[in-house]
Amino acid sequence: xxxxLDVGLERCLALHSAYIPVPRxxxxxxxxxxxxxxxxxVLTSLSTSPLVLGHPPAAPAPEPGGDVWKEAxxxxxxxxxxxxxxxxxxxxxxxxxxxxxxxxxPLSSHVPSAFLPTPLPDEGPDEPDGTHFIFGEPIPRKRKxxxxxxxxxxxxxxxKVLSSSSGMQKHIRTVHLGRKADLEQSDGEEDFYYTELDVxxxxxxxxxxSLTPVSPTSSVPPAFPGPExxxxxxxxxxxxVPPTPPGLCHVHTDHAxxxxxxxxxxxxPPAAPAxxxxxxxxxxxxxxxEAKKCRKVYGMENRELWCTACRWKKACQRFLD
DNA sequence: ATTGCCGGGGT
DNA sequence: ACCCCGGCAAT
Numbered sequence: 001x002x003x004x005l006d007v008g009l010e011r012c013l014a015l016h017s018a019y020i021p022v023p024r025x026x027x028x029x030x031x032x033x034x035x036x037x038x039x040x041x042v043l044t045s046l047s048t049s050p051l052v053l054g055h056p057p058a059a060p061a062p063e064p065g066g067d068v069w070k071e072a073x074x075x076x077x078x079x080x081x082x083x084x085x086x087x088x089x090x091x092x093x094x095x096x097x098x099x100x101x102x103x104x105x106p107l108s109s110h111v112p113s114a115f116l117p118t119p120l121p122d123e124g125p126d127e128p129d130g131t132h133f134i135f136g137e138p139i140p141r142k143r144k145x146x147x148x149x150x151x152x153x154x155x156x157x158x159x160k161v162l163s164s165s166s167g168m169q170k171h172i173r174t175v176h177l178g179r180k181a182d183l184e185q186s187d188g189e190e191d192f193y194y195t196e197l198d199v200x201x202x203x204x205x206x207x208x209x210s211l212t213p214v215s216p217t218s219s220v221p222p223a224f225p226g227p228e229x230x231x232x233x234x235x236x237x238x239x240x241v242p243p244t245p246p247g248l249c250h251v252h253t254d255h256a257x258x259x260x261x262x263x264x265x266x267x268x269p270p271a272a273p274a275x276x277x278x279x280x281x282x283x284x285x286x287x288x289x290e291a292k293k294c295r296k297v298y299g300m301e302n303r304e305l306w307c308t309a310c311r312w313k314k315a316c317q318r319f320l321d
Numbered sequence: 322a323t324t325g326c327c328g329g330g331g332t
Numbered sequence: 333a334c335c336c337c338g339g340c341a342a343t
Contacts, residue, residue: 293325312335313326 152195291319 153160153171160171293316294306303311307318 295324308335310325313337315326
């Protein structure tokens with residue numbers, strides 16, 4: 001017993017002494033100011049130019065004054081936890097905790113639900129046709145222009161459109177699924193019954209008016225935007241596919257990584273009066289993994305304890321969703 | 322503001 | 333291949 005502790009302590013000390021000289025850690029607490037915003041803006045605008053036309057920003061040692069690397073007082077606890085021997089140290093919540101609960105509730109039936117496959121850095125539906133490849137304008141990647149994300153209920157004869165996902169979830173939960181509204185326990189099922197669409201702010205009203213009511217019985221032309229969106233006649237995969245609901249592929253059971261290329265077709269069951277088909281399974285979208293990742297678990301202080309992926313700002317490998 | 326991580330750069 | 337970070341979406 002004592003020996004174990006000893007080892008842990010030793011380990012801890014070693015860790016500390018080893019990491020003191022670490023030179024990085026630029027700024028832990030970023031105080032966001034106008035400066036940063038403006039700088040960001042400038043950088044953004046600069047990024048469009050092919051090369052860095054300013055002064056070389058190469059500055060290997062930006063902080064001559066000294067970095068503020070304060071020891072986290074929480075170290076003690078992590079130390080004790082590191083007493084976990086047996087080869088793989090693996091992550092181990094401090095056993096001191098009176099609560100034996102698991103650090104991240106597995107959420108039995110709740111599959112983490114899929115996630116949005118990055119909303120496609122498209123230009124937005126401003127282009128009259130697909131000719132936004134004027135070389136004169138590189139436009140590396142720009143996201144939101146004048147589009148606004150709306151959420152449309154796909155329930156058979158509802159078609160309600162809200163501006164917030166939470167609101168839509170609530171709507172579906174209460175109105176269609178008949179669940180309690182305030183119950184935070186959303187198992188993600190609502191996700192299946194609404195989709196999000198990029199609405200051009202300009203033609204917002206127009207688009208909405210044609211989007212909202214919709215009679216489900218009348219055959220909805222699968223691939224024709226039809227009346228709405230006169231500005232984007234073809235849903236070409238070239239760049240922008242605004243009306244395509246990205247969160248509707250209930251195909252895979254687990255890692256639905258690639259978005260579904262399926263055409264915009266209402267996934268509404270053909271003849272479902274009010275009963276949702278018992279289908280909570282796949283995850284059409286993943287809002288954000290519930291599991292805490294290395295960063296959250298260990299904190300910035302113990303970055304060395306993160307899995308490599310996390311250290312490299314890649315998808316965490318240790319705490320998979 | 323924070324967190325997770327894609328895309329891309331440096332070695 | 334390894335390592336790191338800018339920047340962004342989602343929260």
